[in-house]
Amino acid sequence: MSIIWNLIVGGLIGWAAGAITGRDIPFGIIGNIIAGFIGANIGAAIFGSWGPTLGNFAILPALLGAIILVAIVSLILRLFRK
Numbered sequence: 001m002s003i004i005w006n007l008i009v010g011g012l013i014g015w016a017a018g019a020i021t022g023r024d025i026p027f028g029i030i031g032n033i034i035a036g037f038i039g040a041n042i043g044a045a046i047f048g049s050w051g052p053t054l055g056n057f058a059i060l061p062a063l064l065g066a067i068i069l070v071a072i073v074s075l076i077l078r079l080f081r082k
Helices: 002-021 028-047 059-081
Strands: none
Touching: 002 028, 002 059, 028 059
C-alpha cells in the first residue's frame, strides 16, 4: 500500500509542478509520477527535508525540486525542437 501511496503523491507533485510552471510534462500521468519522484530527490538534495510530509515526501522541497525539473526539461525540449 505504501508504494501506491507514493505513486499517487509523486503524481500529484509532478502535476502541481506542471500546473505552476504552465508547462506540459511529456508522457502524461507517467511523466507526472517520474517528475514527482525525481523532483522530490532534487528538492531534498537542494533544500533538505522540512515542512509537512505526505507519502514519505517533504511536500514543499519536493514541489520546488519538481518545478526545477519541469523547467529544465521544458527548456531542453524547446532547444531540441528548434
